[in-house]
Amino acid sequence: MLNKMKQWRNQNSLSDLQERILKIKELQVPSHVAIIMDGNGRWAKKRALPRVAGHHEGMKVVRKITKLANELGIKTLTLYAFSTENWKRPKIEVDFLMKLPEEFLGTFLPELVEENVQVQMIGYKEMLPTHTRNAIEKAMEDTKNNNGLILNFALNYGSRAEIIDGVKRFLKDCNSGIMNENELNEENFSKYLMTKDLTDPDLLIRTSGEIRLSNFMLWQLAYTEFWFTDVLWPDFREDHFIEAIEVFKNRQRRFGGV
Ligand code: FPP
Numbered sequence: 001m002l003n004k005m006k007q008w009r010n011q012n013s014l015s016d017l018q019e020r021i022l023k024i025k026e027l028q029v030p031s032h033v034a035i036i037m038d039g040n041g042r043w044a045k046k047r048a049l050p051r052v053a054g055h056h057e058g059m060k061v062v063r064k065i066t067k068l069a070n071e072l073g074i075k076t077l078t079l080y081a082f083s084t085e086n087w088k089r090p091k092i093e094v095d096f097l098m099k100l101p102e103e104f105l106g107t108f109l110p111e112l113v114e115e116n117v118q119v120q121m122i123g124y125k126e127m128l129p130t131h132t133r134n135a136i137e138k139a140m141e142d143t144k145n146n147n148g149l150i151l152n153f154a155l156n157y158g159s160r161a162e163i164i165d166g167v168k169r170f171l172k173d174c175n176s177g178i179m180n181e182n183e184l185n186e187e188n189f190s191k192y193l194m195t196k197d198l199t200d201p202d203l204l205i206r207t208s209g210e211i212r213l214s215n216f217m218l219w220q221l222a223y224t225e226f227w228f229t230d231v232l233w234p235d236f237r238e239d240h241f242i243e244a245i246e247v248f249k250n251r252q253r254r255f256g257g258v
Pocket of ligand 1 (some may be wrong): 036041043055058065080086088100
């Protein structure tokens with residue numbers, strides 16, 4: 001009896017979610033969603049597990065949310081997977097995090113190819129271990145002709161360093177006569193950032209109750225809507241993502257106007 005009730009409830013909540021998905025698809029979805037996936041360590045601690053268990057569980061959530069974002073017709077999903085500051089963590093955790101892209105892509109790349117997802121990355125690729133870089137580069141190569149969702153991993157990414165490097169490259173172009181200082185404006189400067197081929201995020205989600213940006217896309221988030229949740233990333237589910245988009249749909253974006 002209990003099982004039957006559970007089954008009935010499961011079926012019911014699934015159809016509720018699907019109804020919400022349909023509703024969202026009728027309206028315009030945000031084109032670019034960025035996520036700071038936070039709370040893996042706390043999720044593991046609550047279960048007396050090593051921190052890396054939280055990262056591993058978080059990787060499975062990446063798969064679910066990628067699938068849903070693609071289904072919703074979102075154009076770009078940027079995921080903050082490793083910051084330039086994360087190298088300060090214990091070696092065992094860093095090594096584990098550096099193996100996750102391989103495991104994720106080793107398992108899911110064929111499905112991503114089939115689902116027309118294009119894998120991209122922002123961040124300092126040269127500083128990644130060779131095995132991590134190879135996995136990402138292979139995925140980028142195998143999916144380069146796909147035109148569905150862009151799954152953009154921010155890996156060894158730091159926004160301040162990105163901006164400073166952009167300034168340096170702009171100055172270099174000025175010195176060599178390709179640019180001059182009068183051409184420095186917001187649009188031109190955007191082309192010196194790692195996101196030059198992407199639109200700015202429309203919606204930023206951060207999980208785990210922390211209300212800060214942690215050096216993530218500082219330039220690109222200038223007009224983005226923010227949505228914060230206490231849910232820890234490994235507990236983040238499709239209905240949380242849908243909720244974030246529903247809230248986004250009800251916000252009025254004025255971009256500085258009235
Ligand atoms: C922050 O949580 C999370 C990270 C630094 C890593 C995020 C990585 C994943 C979710 C997996 C990525 C998957 C792929 C495919 C690359 P935290 O460890 O700071 O959590 P805490 O604040 O609770 O300690």
